[in-house]
Amino acid sequence: MHNRKTFKLFSLIVLLILGLTVTSCVGVGTARSGWSGVVAGEESVYLGSGAGKLVALNSSNGFYQWQEALESAASGGGLGCSGATAAVIYSTPVLYGETVYIGDGNGRLYAFNVSDRQSKNVTLNADKPGAIIGNPLVAFDSVYVGSTDGNLYAYDAASLTYKWHYNTGGEIWASPALWQDSVFVASFDKKLYSVDAETGQANWEKPFEANGPIIASPVVFGDTVLVASLDRHIYAVNAETGDLQWSYPAGETDGEAPKRWLWATPLAGEGKIYASCMDGIVYILDQNSGDLVDIIDIDEPIASTPVFAGDRLVIATESGKIYSVNTTSYQKIELRNIDAELASPLGVDGTTVFIHSTKGNAVYAINGETGALLWSTSLS
Amino acid sequence: MDIGAIWDLIILKPMINSMISLSQVLWGSFGLTIIILTLIVRGAMYPLTLKQLRASKAMQSLQPKLAALQKKHGTDKEKLAQEQMRLYKESGVSPTGCLLPMLIQMPIWIALYQAIIRVMAVNPESFLNLSHYLYSWPVVYEALPLNNQFLWLNLATPDYLLAILVGLSMFIQQKMTQAPAAAGASPAQSQAQSMTVMMPLMFTFLSMSFPSGLALYWVTSNIISFIMQYFITGWGGLEPMKNRLVERIAGIFSGKSTISLKNRLISNGEKYDDSAGDDSKGPAGDDGVQESALRQETGEQEPPGPKKPGKEKGKAQGKKSKRGKRK
Numbered sequence: 001m002h003n004r005k006t007f008k009l010f011s012l013i014v015l016l017i018l019g020l021t022v023t024s025c026v027g028v029g030t031a032r033s034g035w036s037g038v039v040a041g042e043e044s045v046y047l048g049s050g051a052g053k054l055v056a057l058n059s060s061n062g063f064y065q066w067q068e069a070l071e072s073a074a075s076g077g078g079l080g081c082s083g084a085t086a087a088v089i090y091s092t093p094v095l096y097g098e099t100v101y102i103g104d105g106n107g108r109l110y111a112f113n114v115s116d117r118q119s120k121n122v123t124l125n126a127d128k129p130g131a132i133i134g135n136p137l138v139a140f141d142s143v144y145v146g147s148t149d150g151n152l153y154a155y156d157a158a159s160l161t162y163k164w165h166y167n168t169g170g171e172i173w174a175s176p177a178l179w180q181d182s183v184f185v186a187s188f189d190k191k192l193y194s195v196d197a198e199t200g201q202a203n204w205e206k207p208f209e210a211n212g213p214i215i216a217s218p219v220v221f222g223d224t225v226l227v228a229s230l231d232r233h234i235y236a237v238n239a240e241t242g243d244l245q246w247s248y249p250a251g252e253t254d255g256e257a258p259k260r261w262l263w264a265t266p267l268a269g270e271g272k273i274y275a276s277c278m279d280g281i282v283y284i285l286d287q288n289s290g291d292l293v294d295i296i297d298i299d300e301p302i303a304s305t306p307v308f309a310g311d312r313l314v315i316a317t318e319s320g321k322i323y324s325v326n327t328t329s330y331q332k333i334e335l336r337n338i339d340a341e342l343a344s345p346l347g348v349d350g351t352t353v354f355i356h357s358t359k360g361n362a363v364y365a366i367n368g369e370t371g372a373l374l375w376s377t378s379l380s
Numbered sequence: 381m382d383i384g385a386i387w388d389l390i391i392l393k394p395m396i397n398s399m400i401s402l403s404q405v406l407w408g409s410f411g412l413t414i415i416i417l418t419l420i421v422r423g424a425m426y427p428l429t430l431k432q433l434r435a436s437k438a439m440q441s442l443q444p445k446l447a448a449l450q451k452k453h454g455t456d457k458e459k460l461a462q463e464q465m466r467l468y469k470e471s472g473v474s475p476t477g478c479l480l481p482m483l484i485q486m487p488i489w490i491a492l493y494q495a496i497i498r499v500m501a502v503n504p505e506s507f508l509n510l511s512h513y514l515y516s517w518p519v520v521y522e523a524l525p526l527n528n529q530f531l532w533l534n535l536a537t538p539d540y541l542l543a544i545l546v547g548l549s550m551f552i553q554q555k556m557t558q559a560p561a562a563a564g565a566s567p568a569q570s571q572a573q574s575m576t577v578m579m580p581l582m583f584t585f586l587s588m589s590f591p592s593g594l595a596l597y598w599v600t601s602n603i604i605s606f607i608m609q610y611f612i613t614g615w616g617g618l619e620p621m622k623n624r625l626v627e628r629i630a631g632i633f634s635g636k637s638t639i640s641l642k643n644r645l646i647s648n649g650e651k652y653d654d655s656a657g658d659d660s661k662g663p664a665g666d667d668g669v670q671e672s673a674l675r676q677e678t679g680e681q682e683p684p685g686p687k688k689p690g691k692e693k694g695k696a697q698g699k700k701s702k703r704g705k706r707k
Contacts, residue, residue, distance in 0.1 A: 032503045032504075032505055033505065035504075035505075090504060133504055173504070188525065212522050212524075213524070213525065230521060230524060231518075231521055231522055232521055259516045260511060260514065260516065261521070263511070278511050301511070301512070303508060343505075
């Protein structure tokens with residue numbers, strides 16, 4: 001009788017420990033893998049891998065050159081799962097001279113020298129760590145980067161010494177954009193801000209306000225700054241004053257208005273705006289008036305920011321289909337299906353398009369005009 | 381169209397979009413939205429819950445008879461099954477009566493749980509994924525992302541206090557679904573009793589890893605469950621605990637805590653040595669007075685069991701004391 005009780009108690013404890021260990025390791029929601037894009041240098045391309053590493057590949061054949069792991073973050077479950085987890089990288093690296101700047105999901109900004117691979121890093125806000133989702137911007141010997149803690153930060157580009165920060169009312173996922181001596185930053189608080197690049201003071205009397213959060217990065221053309229909001233509108237704003245110039249759709253929505261999120265950053269070129277939408281349509285607008293010029297029906301959600309490759313617009317769908325659109329006739333061609341989930345912005349060097357699938361854990365280089373696969377590298 | 385797509389189309393998408401739209405009415409508060417939507421869903425499920433609880437109560441009331449049958453035909457499985465079926469038929473109770481309402485409710489609970497996870501969007505990938513579930517209603521697009529701050533909580537991160545509340549509320553709810561424990565519990569009852577400890581512990585630790593938005597849903601759901609349970613089946617297995625608590629509180633107010641120990645021993649049929657309770661020997665004798673007085677106040681009958689000289693003395697003292705009081 002006594003033995004039976006002991007056995008039951010022992011079984012209960014074993015079951016409990018097993019259960020607790022398993023349950024404390026369980027996560028919720030979609031797994032974090034990041035969506036870093038690829039940036040091309042002279043002989044190398046750089047990207048943040050799904051495993052939390054800054055990777056350098058030979059741009060002509062895709063061979064590994066080097067990789068550096070970003071610092072891991074402490075994590076803790078109820079029991080058993082506490083430990084370190086690899087950094088998650090959403091930010092696309094930025095190459096400035098011989099230095100690659102990249103931010104991670106733990107709110108650290110890194111500067112890697114690509115020649116000697118020496119690195120520096122700084123935590124943006126040690127008290128209330130946010131995540132860096134957008135790309136850094138390097139200008140005037142400074143590096144500007146937004147954080148989900150709601151601040152736009154400025155650091156000295158060489159030493160990573162803190163200069164100033166500007167607080168917005170919401171998380172910052174968008175990359176900052178530069179116009180003259182102003183830095184534009186868009187926020188989850190539905191606002192677009194213009195900040196003096198030197199002092200960090202607001203330039204506009206009041207920020208421009210949309211009806212929904214802004215995730216896509218601002219785009220500058222001429223004296224206009226363009227933002228696409230989750231309210232499914234595209235706004236063209238005067239860069240000097242912050243006044244609205246036009247918006248699309250302008251009034252009540254009609255049949256050709258975006259039906260889902262404008263997640264990807266729009267592109268501006270040759271008098272046109274190309275706005276890719278999660279409803280599977282690329283809206284082509286006139287830069288000056290915001291009038292709809294044409295639409296290209298891709299028929300699948302687009303989360304990756306497209307690129308221009310020569311005279312073509314290259315678009316990637318979430319499911320991994322790559323399309324090329326002639327920017328004069330707006331004819332589309334399916335270049336290739338890489339059959340991997342895509343959310344990372346595309347990279348480009350001339351007519352070569354670089355595609356990074358963090359879920360597929362691979363990088364592809366294709367010819368943006370013919371669709372020929374130049375190389376592919378598994379990052380496993 | 382695969383089953384996942386059908387599930388999303390019919391159940392999950394309506395739930396997600398209702399949740400986001402509701403949040404607009406509730407000042408964009410995701411915490412309040414979770415509570416109100418859980419209330420609405422549980423309210424809509426009330427007829428089914430009622431059916432389930434009543435069936436469960438009917439099954440509980442048959443337990444002593446089933447135990448007797450088990451004892452009688454323990455070795456003859458066939459005969460036991462026949463007798464059990466006969467008992468169910470005679471009593472008009474279906475052994476699967478509580479299962480069907482539960483099975484119907486299950487998809488709705490799961491959808492609500494999934495909707496909360498998706499709308500909460502704890503990381504950028506989840507937020508991007510949420511776009512696949514949204515209707516093209518302007519209200520939905522302008523509401524997102526929802527405000528994750530609620531009371532002291534960041535609903536996207538775990539909270540230990542709420543995790544403890546999950547375990548506590550689940551323990552209470554599970555305990556209430558059980559019949560009051562009888563001596564010589566069957567193996568099935570023992571298993572059910574160990575589950576009342578295991579499940580809340582599991583969920584406590586799950587809540588320590590999960591975003592507190594989910595924990596808030598579990599706490600709300602558990603509280604609604606045990607309120608419903610109370611009105612339909614009463615305190616259930618929580619009755620003895622409740623009684624002990626009431627006694628203890630009564631003991632604290634009268635300044636004598638030993639009363640609860642004595643009552644517990646008596647109600648368990650254990651021997652309570654009251655010999656030290658002579659008038660001449662100290663305060664234990666007063667306990668007897670208070671125990672008796674408490675029984676009279678609560679209308680509780682004296683527990684069965686062999687009467688002991690000390691007990692008789694206590695009762696006599698109680699009478700004496702009351703007379704004294706009247707004087």
